[in-house]
Amino acid sequence: MTRRMVIPGEFITDKKYNLGEGVYREKDGIYSALMGLVDEKENYIRILPLRGKYMPKVGDFVIGNVREIFFNSWELDINSAHNGILNADDYYKEIDTFNEDLLDILAPGSSVFVKIREITHSKKVYVTMRERGARVITGGRLLKIIPTKVPRVIGKQRSMISMIIKETRCNILVGQNGIIWIDGKPEFVNIASRAIRVIEKEAHNPGLTNRIRNMIIKEREEL
């Protein structure tokens, strides 16, 4: 199904809907506040943005980078409007903050795959590693893509990302914040990176999974 593309200030409809993300109401109807695609449900309308910063949501896994270290917490850049806070208590194992320096555990620049645990009213974003799948990331390569393209990279029921992992034999973690970690044989990491870049660029095109698979297979053969 092709969705209608709209830009900020564009009139969408005079029908009655509940308003979701990226739309606003004026006297004569509903307008778009974003550049994106119109997503109309039975009684609900929203815009799927084509561009935009990642907005933290509880439950999302993101990749963060240690920026600051405090007595019992780390501050992470999570490629978002707000930094993430990882308390020592949320580290995957017990830390004795009186005898251990957090600097020795995760130094500035370290990357972690974490889950967003809580967002307070004052927009403090708390993340945790006490979750299945959360981990410290070492080695490999980080890729930054437009966060709104993340769902396409993952695919329906993880179909796209599973295929890439299978075909490149790489380890891949996709943060909802648009940061992707790829680890494996360097030449395969390169292939996976290129594949993800193509998805980012052509996210709107149908039949992408097969094309990407063919692209990976072809590049693998050319190695």
Added chain:
Amino acid sequence: MKIGEPEKFIIDGKRLDGRKPGELRKVKIEVGVLKKADGSAYVEWGGNKVLAACYGPREVHPKHLARADRAILRCTYSMAPFSVTDRKRPGPDRRSIEISKVTRQALEPVVFTNLFPRTAIDVFIEILQAQAGTRCTGIVAASMALADAGIPMRNLVPACAAGKVGGEIVLDLSDVEDNFGEADLPVAIVPQKDEVTLIQMDGNFEKGEFEKAFKLAVEGCMKIYEIQKEALKKRYGGA
């Protein structure tokens, strides 16, 4: 008469650069031109070449500037030293600081800052080449960079100036007209909403002339608005 001042600004209904009184210079807009920025735009308007980048919403530094109920919008208008004939000293001067302020106030009315408490939305406008009308070009570019960054906004903000040269009201002054003309009236609007977000004026408008120039500037804004819309659809319309 000042050095370089032409004797006549309009000859046989045509301006010195061949335009009709109500005609814009050539305008070209492109979005998504920078890799690192969250949103960006490049605008060529006559001889003006202007780049705008938007970063945000992002953490506010210094932190005490953060607002609990909304994002703060910050705009920086800056002229490259090589953008003008006589080298401009780098860094903000009084003119740039004033333009930065009115640019922010021209855009603020359309941005849904309330959606992003405790964050900053930063827009940087760099004048790479200047040829009369840089503030309007900057506002147009900034508004496109905001849209390109996916910042929710009520509408795009077009801007355009009208002025008076040789006693005639004309649209979108060229540099000669700006230097030697009698008045300059830059305007920015929210299209279809009858809201004026920027208006400044210097020079001399007699009774009646102001109204005429003002209406012409608003018409110019609407023409720019069409080019803005087209630029976004062209860049992302394949979706």
Added chain:
Amino acid sequence: MFDIVADIKKDFIVNLLRSKKRVDNRAFDEYRPIVVEPGVSEKAEGSSLVKIGNTQVMVGVKLAIGEPFSDMPDLGVMMTNAELNPLASPRFEKGPPDEDTIELSRVVDRVIRESKCIELEKLCITEGEEVWIVFIDAHILDYDGNLFDATALGAISALRNTRFPKVEDGRIIYSEKTDKKLPVVDRPVETTFAKIGKDIVLDPVLDEELVLDARITIGTNEKGDICAMQKGGDGTFTQEEIIDLVNKSREKSEELRKLV
């Protein structure tokens, strides 16, 4: 900046205006009492103290001899500067001028310059080499809103009583003034309106300024021509409002012009 009271005040002021009243009981298009005292400084070549209600601005004019701009070799030079002195308000801080101060300087400069009230061509001493430079310095002494109108009024008032100092062998003797007046041929003034909610008022006091949505300053000359304009604030005006305010400004300017 602390505006602890601003949010509560905004509702209060908006509601008040909706019932056609202002905080100080003035009509929407009425100025506060205005006092203009020219010649308050003996050291300056020209000066004036302007009070609009509780707002007080002192403007001094100093003259100097210097080089003209290369593209205007036969014209004198004028410069306007405003200082938001910390003594005038807890809101003002020491340090380099912020954007509000710069905007004030430039908007006042605009009306003086664009009205061509100073005959700059008469300030040429030797073409391309020496001209008179007119420094207009405004000091805000007490800030209770509407600095634009007060400062512009102070500037034109000070310019109109500016007299040249004595010059001997190309050197200025500031201690001796001559009878020769600075050639000032017009009386430009600025009028400022604030839009708060749906209402528009002339000459906003500080309480009104703090909650305004949009502001517009319009400068006119004696003929009633528009010479300068500046919109401020994070809100907007309709086209009709602007045209209406331009006409209103012409009317109200006459009240100010009578004072200089």
